[in-house]
Amino acid sequence: MQKGVCLWVVLISFGFIFVHAKVENGKVLIDGKSRIGETDNDFICATLDWWPPEKCDYGTCSWDHSSLLNVLFDQSERSNPKIKCDLKNKIFKNAIKAFSPLKIRLGGTLQDKVIYQTNNHQKPCNPFIKNTSELFGYTNGCLSLSRWDELNRFFQETRAVVTFGLNALIGKTVLANGSAFGAWDPTNAEALMRYTVKKNYTIDGWELGNELSGKGIGARISASQYAHDTLTLYHMVHRVYKGIERKPLIIAPGGFFDPSWFMKFLNKTSKTLNAVSHHIYSLGSGMDGNLTARILDPSYLDEAAKIFKKLESTINASSSSASAWVSEAGGAYNSGQNLVTNAFVFSFW
Known part of the structure; x- marks a missing residue:
């Protein structure tokens, strides 16, 4: 300290x-x-997101090949589009080991459009394709089993502690106004989970959905339905991990804090939820012209603590015993701002 x-x-x-x-x-x-x-050992954490290179905001395509589907570490290979990944970089590995135990969350906006390849999956495992008429602006993407193997070997070698964000929209119908109806279909997620257990890959927690709580971002699920889906995840984890003493944590909803929604959700998941996760972007949009001034203003940094305290108060007032987690906190949303959030001034944040 x-x-x-x-x-x-x-x-x-x-x-x-x-x-x-x-x-x-x-x-x-x-x-x-x-x-x-x-702080405790869980304080240091990072996220690997799903965004493809075509993800651009305010004229800057900042993600390049940093997605968990195509992450690159050798700058000399960026000109070769056939190179999919290089998870053997010693500097990167040593950096993760130095933070051990570093918690790495696999998730983000497009996680709710990911289909998981299975042993019986005969269809092509296609990447995300930009399409503005689709939810979140992209078609469904696919996580191949070979890529999942590569990632888990990397996590094992670096001793990373992994949390995986599952697709919470499978089986649901999303209306034009963003409301998502219907129960979560866990079939595809269970296939990935069973493969993970079979391969002896260690997952610290399974998180359900990304920013679908409250008003939602792009889509939203009611607190009651989300609680029902979380119960489905709970039963699935206990079924798949039967006989394994240390079972992964059940985490949800990974969205922005809404007191009323979270209270309803917590009261309905008191026996199923281990951690209630939320996201914080106190600096606002990455296109804000006053972003530098906000970064240097301590009151904006204090806002993160205020939101966290409100969530803790909500948990204490509910029937839940879940821990409070910040599973995503990027400062400025929509990929930040070029020459600001990727510059020295952002170290103050």
């Missing part, structure tokens, strides 16, 4: 140096006996 405090002081000091363009002598006193917060 003291290291975190020291780092924060250093960053503030640099901020004054750049603003005034001069060095000023002074003293900083740190009270090492009292603390304002603490």
